[in-house]
Amino acid sequence: MKKLKYALFTGCTAKQSTPEQMMSTMAVAEKLGIELVELTEASCCGASHLQDYDEFLSLVLNARNIAYAEKQGLTMVTICNTCQLNTAMTKHKLDNDEALKAKVNEKLAEVGLEYKGTSAITHFLYAIIDDFGLDKIKEMVVTPLSQFNIAPFYGCHNIRPSELQNETHNSKENPYNPTSLDDLIIACGGKNVDYEEKNKCCGFHVELQAPHTAAVLTGNAIAGAMDGNADMMVTPCPLCHLKLDTQTAHASEAIGRDVELPVLHMQQMVGLALGCTPAELGLNHHLAKVDFV
Amino acid sequence: MSTEHKITTQQVNFKVFRFNADEDYLPYYEDYNMEVTSEEVVLDILNRIKWDHDGSFSYRRSCRHGICGACAIKVNGRSTLACKESMNDMVDLFGSELVIEPLSKKRAIKDMIIDKADFWEKHAAVTPYLVADIDETPESENLVSPEDADKLDEADLCIQCGACHYACPVVAINEDFFGPAAFAAAYRFDADVRDSADSRLKDVNEEKQGVWDCVKCFECAEACPKDINPIAKITKLHQMAFQEGIAKNNVAVRHAVGFKNSIVKNGVLDEGGLVLYSEGPSIVKHIPVALRMFSKGKIVPPWGITKSDNLDEIKKLVKSSSTAKF
Ligand code: SF4
Numbered sequence: 322m323k324k325l326k327y328a329l330f331t332g333c334t335a336k337q338s339t340p341e342q343m344m345s346t347m348a349v350a351e352k353l354g355i356e357l358v359e360l361t362e363a364s365c366c367g368a369s370h371l372q373d374y375d376e377f378l379s380l381v382l383n384a385r386n387i388a389y390a391e392k393q394g395l396t397m398v399t400i401c402n403t404c405q406l407n408t409a410m411t412k413h414k415l416d417n418d419e420a421l422k423a424k425v426n427e428k429l430a431e432v433g434l435e436y437k438g439t440s441a442i443t444h445f446l447y448a449i450i451d452d453f454g455l456d457k458i459k460e461m462v463v464t465p466l467s468q469f470n471i472a473p474f475y476g477c478h479n480i481r482p483s484e485l486q487n488e489t490h491n492s493k494e495n496p497y498n499p500t501s502l503d504d505l506i507i508a509c510g511g512k513n514v515d516y517e518e519k520n521k522c523c524g525f526h527v528e529l530q531a532p533h534t535a536a537v538l539t540g541n542a543i544a545g546a547m548d549g550n551a552d553m554m555v556t557p558c559p560l561c562h563l564k565l566d567t568q569t570a571h572a573s574e575a576i577g578r579d580v581e582l583p584v585l586h587m588q589q590m591v592g593l594a595l596g597c598t599p600a601e602l603g604l605n606h607h608l609a610k611v612d613f614v
Numbered sequence: 615m616s617t618e619h620k621i622t623t624q625q626v627n628f629k630v631f632r633f634n635a636d637e638d639y640l641p642y643y644e645d646y647n648m649e650v651t652s653e654e655v656v657l658d659i660l661n662r663i664k665w666d667h668d669g670s671f672s673y674r675r676s677c678r679h680g681i682c683g684a685c686a687i688k689v690n691g692r693s694t695l696a697c698k699e700s701m702n703d704m705v706d707l708f709g710s711e712l713v714i715e716p717l718s719k720k721r722a723i724k725d726m727i728i729d730k731a732d733f734w735e736k737h738a739a740v741t742p743y744l745v746a747d748i749d750e751t752p753e754s755e756n757l758v759s760p761e762d763a764d765k766l767d768e769a770d771l772c773i774q775c776g777a778c779h780y781a782c783p784v785v786a787i788n789e790d791f792f793g794p795a796a797f798a799a800a801y802r803f804d805a806d807v808r809d810s811a812d813s814r815l816k817d818v819n820e821e822k823q824g825v826w827d828c829v830k831c832f833e834c835a836e837a838c839p840k841d842i843n844p845i846a847k848i849t850k851l852h853q854m855a856f857q858e859g860i861a862k863n864n865v866a867v868r869h870a871v872g873f874k875n876s877i878v879k880n881g882v883l884d885e886g887g888l889v890l891y892s893e894g895p896s897i898v899k900h901i902p903v904a905l906r907m908f909s910k911g912k913i914v915p916p917w918g919i920t921k922s923d924n925l926d927e928i929k930k931l932v933k934s935s936s937t938a939k940f
Pocket residue numbers: 778781782783784785793794827828829830831832833834835844845848
């Protein structure tokens with residue numbers, strides 16, 4: 322197989338509040354022999370909030386980020402669901418509206434850039450599944466996670482709106498019964514937990530303005546996984562991770578029940594199965610106890 | 615291809631939610647195993663349960679043409695219009711075990727029939743009609759140009775089925791929240807060039823009930839059988855609040871604006887700075903968690919942030935491409 326190479330859009334969270342996600346992404350890429358070229362020029366994607374204020378500015382900034390991946394002739398890989406949604410949504414809008422694309426390019430020209438629409442944009446989860454292959458992961462597993470029940474938590478912005486999401490990867494995902502992360506758990510030797518909240522919202526985006534709503538959603542998610550007898554949760558989204566890992570006190574209070582589980586980033590789970598050390602995967606950066614290693 | 619017209623049949627097991635608020639203490643599920651043809655829609659199955667198995671089985675339907683909005687239910691957790699949804703698609707999506715439930719189990723009255731009063735109250739609360747001074751003796755037609763009609767972005771196609779409302783997680787938690795259908799209705803009239811209501815946009819900007827409590831889960835976009843995409847209308851309502859200068863100086867609004875401030879400074883987000891700007895003095899409530907995060911290396915101080923390369927480009931673009939003011 323030709324060596325896989327992508328332009329990595331890290332997003333802001335991986336560089337700040339979830340350093341373990343950055344570490345585990347690079348560790349797993351190295352194990353799999355995937356080359357990730359970091360887009361150090363990229364700006365914040367606006368996290369689904371900037372467009373509420375200024376949609377055009379959000380389009381221009383996201384188009385600039387994509388233009389840098391295009392310059393290298395690489396597919397852009399994201400490691401955050403919300404980055405994925407914002408970038409893919411920008412691409413979709415520009416690729417389907419010549420006039421809008423021209424308007425955005427007029428601005429980008431001021432800094433010598435152009436959005437062409439030549440780079441695909443996909444989340445690392447789907448890059449692994451579509452391009453690398455679960456069978457190959459399975460062959461490479463050195464520490465099967467066979468003693469663990471693992472609850473997948475998909476995160477909204479990787480599965481909805483499904484029409485847009487399914488444009489960005491080959492493995493078709495049913496937003497009401499997603500399977501990609503379950504399949505990855507199984508490939509790592511773990512037992513996937515089926516529970517009602519696996520495709521529900523973690524509440525992250527209203528954490529500041531509607532803390533009660535946010536905390537109930539987080540609480541319900543962890544409680545659902547606990548009731549499904551999960552030993553841990555796993556998610557492809559650092560924002561979901563922040564909610565599930567750092568907000569357990571609020572969540573417990575909001576739903577009137579103590580909830581807490583170890584929560585792994587998708588990359589950390591794969592890394593463990595491939596034999597990376599806990600230190601390489603940054604497991605010391607978690608708030609919720611990670612007491613199984 | 616000739617295969618396209620072939621009618622196929624298959625066995626499907628339906629687990630059907632049954633409940634009669636007058637008699638039952640708790641709901642229960644009844645199993646019906648049926649042979650289903652590829653030509654049928656979900657409503658055909660409801661009819662067959664009633665006609666062939668149990669005459670007391672209750673559900674709403676009227677037009678059978680996806681117009682009246684009466685027949686919305688949930689199949690395997692997915693909101694759907696029973697008269698429009700093909701059985702074939704359902705089996706493709708979920709296999710041969712299908713769970714048939716009302717839109718809201720909490721609000722069930724009898725089987726599929728729910729009490730939709732909350733939905734209608736929220737709808738009524740957004741002034742869901744044109745507010746305009748009508749010239750009672752007009753001399754010419756009051757025309758709306760095609761471009762102006764396009765501004766509604768098809769929000770006027772909503773049939774008030776409630777599929778999005780009862781798929782919305784915030785509706786389920788916050789009883790003041792207007793919900794996606796009401797917001798789509800608010801947008802439909804606010805975007806209408808003939809409308810001159812001044813309270814509607816303010817109402818949907820209020821805390822707790824308004825658009826700022828939407829968690830951006832896209833459940834409503836996924837659920838809508840008419841492709842209204844309510845979250846897209848919610849985004850537009852946010853933008854209109856800035857355009858009309860009525861966006862309040864509160865934590866939610868500052869949270870949206872704060873991204874721009876951060877981007878122009880660093881390219882990337884300053885997470886701590888954003889929370890501080892959004893919360894103001896209320897930031898103290900985040901201190902206990904922040905301290906724990908700090909001790910685990912999860913908080914980067916402002917001076918430790920790695921700024922984007924070519925930051926001058928970003929600064930330039932923010933300057934030249936900004937279209938909104940706060
Ligand atoms: S996107 Fe907003 S309105 Fe739509 S279902 Fe989610 S929380 Fe409700």
